[in-house]
Amino acid sequence: MTAASPTPLTHLDHLWLCEAVRLREEHTGPLEDREANRQANTGGGDLPTRIRRRALFLAERDGQLAALRHWHQGARLAGYLLLLLAVVGGSGLAVAALGDGQRPVNVFWALGSLLGLHLLMLLGWLFSLRYAGDSGGALGRLWLWLSEKLARDAQAAHLAPALLLLLQRRRLARWGLGALVNGFWLLTLLSAVLTLLALLSTRRYGFVWETTLLSSDTFVSLTRALGALPALIGFPLPDVATIRASGDVAVPLESARHAWAGWLIGVLLVYGLLPRLLLALFCLWQWKRGTAALALDLSLPGYQLLRERLQPASERLGVSEEAPAALPEPKGGAYPGDSAGALLVAVELDDRRPWPPALPKSVADAGILDSREQRQRLLDQLTRFPPERLVIACDPRRSPDRGTLALLGELARTASATRVWLLQAPPGEALDSERLEDWHQALAQLGLPHGCSAPLHWLESGHD
Template identity: 70%
Template sequence: MSEPNPAALPPLSSVDQLWLTEAIRLREEHAGPLDDAEANRRANAGGGDLAQRIQARALWLAQRDGQLQALQHWRQGARLAGLLLMVLALVSGSGLAIAALGNGERPVNLFWALGSLLGLHLLMLLGWALSFCLGSSASVLGRIWLWLSGKLARDAQAVHLAPALLLLLQRQGLTRWGLGALVHGAWLLTLGSALVVLLLLLATRRYGFVWETTILGSDTYVVLIQALGALPSLLGFSLPDAETIRASSNVLAEEGARQAWSGWLLGVTFTYGLLPRVLLGLFCFWRWTRGRARLRLDLGLPGYGLLRERLQPASERLGVCDAAPAGLVEPQAGTLDGASQGALLVAIELDDRRPWPPVLPKGVGDAGVLDSREQRQRLLDQLSRFPPDRLAVACDPRRSPDRGTLALIGELARSAGRTRVWLLPPPAGESLDSQRLEDWHQALDRLALPHAQGAPMTWLETGHD
């Protein structure tokens, strides 16, 4: 895990920000509080109401711990899963049309063909309507898409993304509309491809149409076929007359009868298959877009309530206030991409016998020696408001480069335009431990920070050596 450069956060939509915030909340519920001291400080420095500060904190943690990258991977997996479902829908629709008409060597049984084209669609539509009336957002196709998206993301940090998205959407009742738009869209592709293939087959092959029955009379079929074809006929599709319907108990050779039955079959498939999915899909998408604009954080949740004192404290408290993190974060440095000006020298935990500060060039500020947590916090708060363009951090290489010191150097570097580390020479009569000095060099190389034992005064004054 790497420390982020907060100025380099990529642009995210409001839904993505809420989504990541919810994912961070779920992660902390399952794994315990995160190491968020710097995240809280930057969120407080940014200002805004509690919801804005919670989101700023979550975005900083998400970039540091990998959830932001996991979100991008999840989106890629979701697009790939959607593409696979689209291909499946197109292939399934083509298969339905071919199964309905056959190879043309045998006459097409009208009601078997209609059942092949619309039977499963009508059953699934009825199931969706029933679950909708019962207030359930369950959708087999939608759940498959969510599961497949997570599998294709292949990112361990994405484990909380799908649950967080569902919880966020359920609070506004958006799950049913989002998954509904997905389901109707998939069926729209299926039935659309079925209609296209059906039209191609009817245009390139000669089919005979027949209805068959053992216990029903021809009058029953006349009423049924004309009832089914009444609405499509209003849309311009052909409707066989009663004489043609009765005569079609046997295969008719007349071209007009074949065309009438072809138009009837296309019209019924379009009217009772494609058209409902178009209307329902548009309605679900409209409700989804309206509801998405109303998404907000639920600040009444316990996870967010615990952050209120840290992000909007009534008074500043000193000392340890957070539990130790479950795992240690490797310190990382960075640079500030925003506006900065001036030069500043700061020292970390120097021996009292060392004279400080040195003579500074004009225009270079002295931030003193950081020995306590309060001093560090005060300086970091100052740098968040007035970041310097050049910052030199003086360290005593006789001390070991411990994790806390390296983390502080990295945090200071992320608050300045450019940063250099000054490894101070030992006092007269003392020598440096070569192994400890090598440890400092390796640690600062991992931070990707320039360092030297020579005084950086010329660089602080002019910006170059």
């Protein structure tokens, strides 16, 4: 059984990662990004495209991409919890409004139970839409809090502020959270309507209205006014005689019960469910429209510095920036795309060692990498034309320093399969067992197959 492939990143996800990487570099200093910049420049494109490619590489290398996927999982789980709350809450509202059927239902108390909280929350959301920043209200903040709690990740420290900064540029948080809030209430009211239909279909309810201070004419006018719009789309509207008669006791006529039940459902649909549906669709449309037009703010200082690295007007020599406080651990890997051919390359070999060995015609020789320019030139070439099999020859008499291991990891990520060849010592010399053990441990940590015997047959044919 193969593992499910991760969900492809959206346009918003790519911009989100760019902002997260930018904030991280602002707080912790520049990252070690030599390979990321090379990958970004190799793919070409305009500056925003290169910035996104660089950010994706760094986020995948340093764990922010995995943290983003964990955040997505937490957000979905929080959404499922809110969905369950909406269904249960809507059903509870309907049951509380109608009761157990042993006593007549006060239609206006029932209507207040079904629509009262909804109307208060709707007015609060409309107020926050005009005066507040995110317009998500308590429900939106609850969802954000649950999403964060359900997706704890050490690499997610800059994700939340990066998302908020990104959405503030076009004030998109109000529409995203607005779609969530209105969708929640839409589902709550839909659950209430379905529960009402189920209860009214299986129980017999009588309907009354009661008052001490108001006259019956007031309730007649209010009932007719509320039922006017539902009546236009086919819902029943109690006549004046039925309304007046229901002020004392529940009218036992079946037609009266049907009229009141239809009136209650119609008012709930027109003044509750329909506005939430329209608002949810409007917020979703604004969200889709805004996120599609969202772009990086290239005027920010962090992106201005990247312009010099990813689209330099000229090459500069010497130290360009201070070293970061902490360097990432070297990692191996493999090229996931199409590849072809076999290649042998050596790293910093002694001039006294004869090189290269006799190679089959199908195996290319990339020579010995001694300088930074040679390494960069070969990496650029392999990025464009990745080999299917790659053997890297190393002299185990040298220490496996961080720079060499980072180079091995970069080379391995340009080939579909890589092996490291630890060369034997020249005649008359012996290998240091402790240093050789250091090589074995370092290569095992990189995840690269290695050995002291020449893997030339594998390099030629693909098998030992």
